[in-house]
Amino acid sequence: MTDAQKSWPVMSIAEANKALTAPGMPYEMDTANVRGLTLRVYKNAPPHLRVVFEAGRAFGDRDCLVYENERLSFENQYRAVATFARELSSKYGVGKGDRVTLAMRNYPEWSIAFWAVAILGGVIVPLNAWGTGAELEYGITDSGSKVVIVDGERLERLTPHLDVLKSSGVAAVIVARAGSVPLGHAVDMASIIGKPDGYASLSDVLPDDPHIATDDDATIFYTSGTTGKPKGALGTHRNMMTNLLSAGYAGARAMLRRGEPLPQPDPNAPQRAMLISVPLFHATGCHSILVPMYAGGGKLVIMHKWNPEDALRLIEREKIHAFGGVPAMAWQVLESPEFYNYDTSTVESISYGGAPSAPDLVTRIKQQFPKVQPGNGYGLTETSSITTTNSAEDYQHRPESAGPCVPVCDLKVVDEHGKTLPQGAIGELWIKGPNVVKGYWNKPEATAASITDGWLHSGDLVRIDEEGFVFILDRAKDMLIRGGENIYCVEVEGALYAHPAVMDAAVVAIPHKVLGEEVGAVVQVAPGKSVTEDELKAHVRKLLAGFKVPIKIELRNEPLPRNANGKILKTELRNDMKKYAGTGAA
Secondary structure: OOHHHHOOOOOOHHHHHHHHOOOOOOOOEEEEEEOOEEEEEEOOOOOOHHHHHHHHHHHOOOEEEEEOOEEEEHHHHHHHHHHHHHHHHHHHOOOOOOEEEEEOOOOHHHHHHHHHHHHOOOEEEEOOOOOOHHHHHHHHHHHOOOEEEEEHHHHHHHHHHHHHHHHOOOOEEEEEOOOOOOOOOOEEOHHHHOOHHHHHHOOOOOOOOOOOOOOOEEEEEEEOOOOOOOEEEEEEHHHHHHHHHHOOHHHHHHHHHHOOOOOOOOOOOOOOEEEEOOOOOOHHHHHHHHHHHHHOOOEEEEOOOOOHHHHHHHHHHHOOOEEEEOHHHHHHHHOOOOHHHOOOOOOOEEEEOOOOOOOHHHHHHHHHOOOOEEEEEEEEHHHOEEEEEEEHHHHHHOOOOOEOEOOOOEEEEEOOOOOEOOOOOOEEEEEEOOOOOOEEOOOHHHHHHHEEOOEEEEEEEEEEOOOOOEEEEEEOOOEEEEOOEEEEHHHHHHHHHOOOOEEEEEEEEEEEOOOEEEEEEEEEEOOOOOOOHHHHHHHHHHHOOHHHOOOEEEEEOOOOOEOOOOOEOHHHHHHHHHHHOOOOOO
């Protein structure tokens, strides 16, 4: 242990923030007028995604993406992106502001499609690949997408909906890795860019510069609503560029708190490698992993499907420096019976968020990865991923906290009327900064209800301590998080109510050590009707994606508990359902 570590912390959070954001420092502050608001911004943030993409070509023959036995260099991806973007522009008319849906599992083509749309100034619309055909159709038509890019699995789900998509204005459906799924009128992506082993021979000519502005639209990420259909969070290039710098902030702050100097850029330093275990269609996967890894010249290792033993194999084979995602992945790796059969000595960072995590996870990580600095954070789709970060010694001292906010953000805690509460009080967290999205696509009323004078209403109940560490206590919105997937209870309740034997229904979280929470439900069966738990699960599975199906449905004949206002007492039901903790999927 160094003298600096013995005397940790050598400076406060405020002092570290001041040092890192001072003139001439990597996180130097500036101000900008953003939609009529004067906000703090990172002075050194790139202006938009096209600049980031073009700069990435300098990494040349380095591995950019690794998928199973495929390797894609920065140069070869650059050529594939340039070729695909030219086709989108010249044949399908995709240009600045046009929406393009992307719905596929984590394949290298996801990255190629993302960058191709970005450099055209288009708006990428990543949809949840776990969604049903109807759910995918809604995102495509609601966003007004001009082109849809999918894989074979998603094409199969969308096949019954293709006539609706065509009538809504979709000019083409482009398919990567169709496998045995019939193409029909869809276009094979390989017919445009060829196979990976031929990317090196593709032209490197980019489409004409669309003159992207920092505050132009860049993404629409759909987030489930507590009522009605999902809402598309409309993000800008500024949102993504802000998150690009925020992604490295926690590490820099930890070094100063430890008393270590910030490292100088070293072009000869070994390439960093990260194993991605979360979907690219989430803000975390796209904003906080794909873009920062590309910008930093890192190697991103993609798994076809999450499996802790496969993760350990890849950590050894690819000399992985960092992995994480949600607490579920960390737990599964730690508890794998194969853990000690692999060399995990290259791992330096394990970070996670997006789901509740047990404080003893930090202890386990330090036991099995002695040199790792674990970390977590907090953010929303509407904050373009990162809002707060907690890492290294700060996380070990406050493992139940999501950490302080990044320096471009302001936080406040308010009561039910929006009145600011004193420090330490419990209330709803509101967030302001250049990472907050413009609003919800074509939903001005929802935007007005969620953003007040630039302050995003998070829907999360928190307290903030004297140093600015945020402690998330509960969710004001009726939502649970299963392994990083947001599940809104009202949606599952609606599916249950659609069954004729269901008189009343309430969906609540069942705690799970690995996944954080699982879906549970309590149902009052209608008088004179009968139904089994398995029948209800099958019913829900027909209407919703599989991860939303309750793992336990408790059937009752008596009314569900309600308060004087007629609202179901979910706190009481949550306590009742705790007896099923650990009985669901791992």
